[in-house]
Amino acid sequence: MLARMRYWGLATTAMLLCCSSSVFAEETAAPAAAPAFDTGNIAWMLTSSALVLMMTAPGLALFYGGLVRKKNILSVFMQCLFLMGLMSVIWAVYGYSLSFGGESPYIGNFDHVLMKGVLPSEPGVWPAQGTTGIPKALFMAFQGMFFIITPALICGAFAERMKFSTMCVFMILWGTFVYCPIAHWVWADFGWLCEWNTAAPYRAIDFAGGTVVHITSGVSALVCCLIMGKRLGFGQEPMPPHNLTYTAVGAAMLWMGWFGFNGGSAVGSNALAVSGMVSTHFAAAAGLITWAGLEWIQRGKASVLGACSGAVAGLVLITPGSGTVTAMWAMVLAVIGTCVCYWACTTLKSKMKYDDSLDAFGVHGVGGITGALLTGVFATEMVTNPGRKLGGIDGNWAQLVPQAVSVAAAIGIAVVGTTVILKILDATMGLRVTQDDEVQGLDVTQHGEEGYIFY
Amino acid sequence: MKKIEAIIRHFKLEEVKDALTQAGAHGMTVTEVRGFGRQKGQKEQYRGAEYVVDFLPKVKLEVIVSDSDKAKIVDTILMTARTGQIGDGKIFISHVSESIRIRTGESDESSI
Secondary structure (H helix, E strand, O other), X not given: OOHHHHHHHHXXXXXXXXXXXXXXXXXXXXXXXXXOOOHHHHHXXXXXXXXXXXXXXXXXXXXXXXXXXXXXXXXHHHHHHHHHHHHHHHHHHHHHHHHHOOOOOOOOOOOOHHHOOOOOOEOOEOOEOOOOOOEHHHXXXXXXXXXXXXXXXXXXXXXXOEOHHHHXXXXXXXXXXXXXXXXXXXXXXXXXXXXXXXXXXXXXXXXXXXXXXXXXXXXXXXXXXXXXXXXXXXXXXXXXXXXXXXXXXXXXXXXXXXXXXXXXXXXXXXXXXXXXXXHHHHHHHHHHHHHHHHHHHHHOOOOHHHHHHHHHHHHHHHXXXXXXXXXXXXXXXXXXXXXXXXXXXXXXXXXXXXXXXXXHHHHHHHHHHHHHHHHHHHOOOOOOOOOOOOOHHHOOHHHHHHHHHHHHHHHHHHHHHHHHHHHHHHHHOOOEOOHHHHHHOHHHHHHOOOOOOOO | OEEEEEEEOHHHHHHHHHHXXXXXXXXXXXXXXXXXXXXXXXXXXXXXXXXXXXXXXXXXXXXXXXXXXXXXXXXXXXXHHOOOOOOOOEEEEXXXXXXXXXXXXXXXXXXX
């Protein structure tokens, strides 16, 4: 994120400053002026922030909600909605600071606790976000939307059986000890995996969150369903999706919201944002027809759920590379990656016999890992980095090393963090609802409401 | 009075309704139901997970008629709801001991 734009932006700015200072040094000692904001960049980032929020609810809520049984529809909506509240507050209090504050390569600090240095400290003077031309507050809000959707994605793995109270505590701890560190490693200027940090040992390309969002959430999802166990009756009684219409609507909203997720990760209204959006769109399209096509060939019918899953897989796959992979290669990347996700959701899951209720691991975990690695292959200087050989197709196969390291780091922190948190919560609060409650459904037992009441 | 309950296919509903109205039925009640008989269920697949769905969607139609109209109404349903394939449904007939129109309090045959 910020990626090349900031990297080159800083370089050019520095060069300009050098030239101008040598020429005009005698004339003026320029006073520290209020930062100049770029209205175009601000407009796009405001739009993107709204789009990313929409991905969680109604997008993901509908997508996941349609896949559960009808006695649990509200519990899924509530998980998404409640996280919009909970994670936002944490982000404001310390999450942003822990992710983006300070100069350590490993973890943020508390410089921006309670939005210090983010909101105006003098009347009307908004701190700027580097050289991006947008206020820091907007950058913080945009990043905050990622802090909501990432934990929300995990909900797919433990849907229909986790205690709501435990989920809330789990998400607070997970956000603090898994998300904030890895966001710092990959996206903060001094992070040890940060692409535009020239001092970083491994400069991994993760434009919009392949590792930070999808690998962490997807792998944590797998850990969750392994530790928590299967839903009651899994494998014995049918658990088909109760309303695929919701799922289809949700998938379409995710697709649209993703334009903000990836396009907004340019942190500006520029060619990088265009790449983010265009590559994203065509990857989703290629993913959709790949998954549906595989079903068509293998099982005789192209299903709606298959089309939705393929589109989301394509979106996940292109996320890390949407700022460096051209749209044509994005489609190739999505076709390859969607085959892997398809295999994970059908063959792998049934062989390993874990109950990842809504395939959070199969789509986000596997897609995130595959996408991050393939980014090392398909990233190219053509997008916004003339002269800088990026991926395998540029001849720089060595980029696969930092990509692999970032994947391993994301898997590592997700596995360790999620396991420790869940074990502690299992011993203190308990992870699952009682068997009776699970049979009756989480809507009534956790929230005291029903999703469908007809008079 | 008799109650005639017919479980029929969704797409036959309009045809059956029109025929029954022409045959002199004054009203009817329709419910969406699920169930199975000889037709058995259908196979469905969701991301590779295969389910046999035993209960198929059907429409249940209820008509209350006078004893003398019974044969005509049953014949009409048989004629219109039939496709000849397994899954056309069934008709159940039972005795109705009383019926009352709520608005006027009229009872029995004048109320149907």
